[in-house]
Amino acid sequence: GYFERMLRKYRFKNFFSFLEETEVSLTVSSHVPDAYSIAKDDRGQRVSKVLAVLGANASGKTNVLKPVVFVHWFVSHSFQLQPDAPIPLQPHAEAMDQPSEFETEFCLDDEVWRYRVVLTTKRVLEESLHRKTSSQFSYVFVRKWSQASKGYEFKQKKDFGLKAAEVIDARQNASVLSIAAQYGVDIATKLGHFEIASNIDFAGRMVNDSNYIGRLGAYYHKNPDHRKHMEALLRRWDLGFHGVEFEEVIPNPEKPEEKAIMMYGVHKGRTGPFRLGFRQESSGTVALFSLLAKLLPVLRKGGMAIIDELESDLHPLMLEPVLDLFFNERTNPHNAQLLFTCHAAEVLKHLHKCQVLLVEKNAHCESEAWRLDSVKGVRVDDNLYAKYLAGAYSAVPEFH
Structure with missing residues (x-):
């Protein structure tokens, strides 16, 4: 088998509380034992079906998930913006005049893709899509803003086939992919169908109204x-x-x-x-009821659920059966993924250290994130739960 659609990794810079470049990876090395929570294809690629984000309040846990939601919206729906509307982007407070950068690497229908975009609230500065062929990535399209000509340099491979390439100059606040989907370009339509269900948008957690x-x-x-x-x-x-x-x-x-x-x-x-x-x-x-309305469509079709505060209003013992929906081949036949923030440290009892991302904010109000398996001295047989609560890995609240 192969991966129908799975996120492998993403990088971002200058977005909300994250100033420096941050990478979040769901790829799993060969040292990690096989488990139901890790998907494996015929070529030996291994990608985690889950990633838990832990950290103190206001550390930036929700912000570390927002890049995926933002890029998904930008790729699929930015064409719906009015041509002169600002891009709804929130750079770090100390770099408001600097561009933000995003890169995602993902599998879709047995191919590995890499999408990159650099932008300000005003316009896209750089955008590219690459497809992996044999051992390296080759471009599908590349777009670069030229300050001199006040327009874009744009090149595309034949199989992308955007015949109305001149519209790109007029839509500086929209992604090439969302433009191309309006013109029936197959690759753009296919990539726009990567299913994501979330209880956050790129402003934050959605508030449930009276309806x-x-x-x-x-x-x-x-x-x-x-x-x-x-x-x-x-x-x-x-x-x-x-x-x-x-x-x-x-x-x-x-x-x-x-x-x-x-x-x-x-x-x-x-x-x-x-x-x-x-x-x-x-x-x-x-x-x-609310959580399952987000999870069930993704479990049925494949894709990704991005949930802020997964355990909100749930008993801590409910975490395991919810995670099991993603770990079980019967309930998750298409390797759907779950990315979530969580305050309940009990979740560490059910995950491998490569499936935990820790987030902390430094003294300069900049968030930092690192995977638990990158912390030196964390052993496979460690009681992650006890050690996390004891402060061994940082990213826990401190009360003075």
Whole structure:
């Protein structure tokens, strides 16, 4: 087999609290023993299905995930910006006048790709896509801003085939890939379909508004397969939970054509089943419903879930069954990946040291990140949980 779609690594510089170049890698060396949480293809490439990000409050944990969300948006949707709109980019506070840089390396349909972009809020300065052929990368397209001509130098390989290349000068705030997808370029369309589900955007964690439960209900109502999977998991995880029922209602009698879906949790009582409106359910049950609405589509099709505060409103013992959804071939047939931040150090009991990224902010308000297996003296048989809590790896809150 091969990797249908997996993120291998990414680098970024001058973005939110990260000033210096930072690399986050999900590739796994041959020294790490085989495990269900590590995907392996026929060529011996090994990529982790999970990466946990740990660190103190305000260390930059969420910011280390934002580059993936930003690049995915930029590649897929930046064409939707008005041509003169600023690019929604947040450089580090001390380098606001400097460009930000991003590079991602990923597998898609048995090929390895590398995408790079350097930009300011005003325009793209450099952008390129490379494809790995044999042992090296060769360009698919390269775009560079020329200050002298106030336009782009652009070269592309034949198989990219963007016939309307002149539109690139007019769209300085959009990626070549999002432009090319509008013109039916196959490679651009294919790369735009790399599935990412997240509870953050590049501004931060999304806040659930008052219509959130209604949207959840509509999602499960429209996706009966996901609903069945969700119900089976919650029956296994949640004592007394029996299933979900839906009811179509008309909130405003003056507009009978506008219908809404009401969702009820069905529970087993002493005298038989009873229903609870979803706003009456526990925060833990609602958190699981919400989380599964993000995870199940990615598990079914492949791609990536990026979740800030995975354990939010969940019992610490729920972390293991949620991770198991990604570790199990039956529930994760396409090697979907999970990147998440977490405060619950218990997660270290379920992961190899190569699957943990530690984040810390220095005295100059600059975040730094490093993989736990890069820390000298961390042994495979170490109790990572106990040592992390004891402060052996840094990245824990200090109380004075």
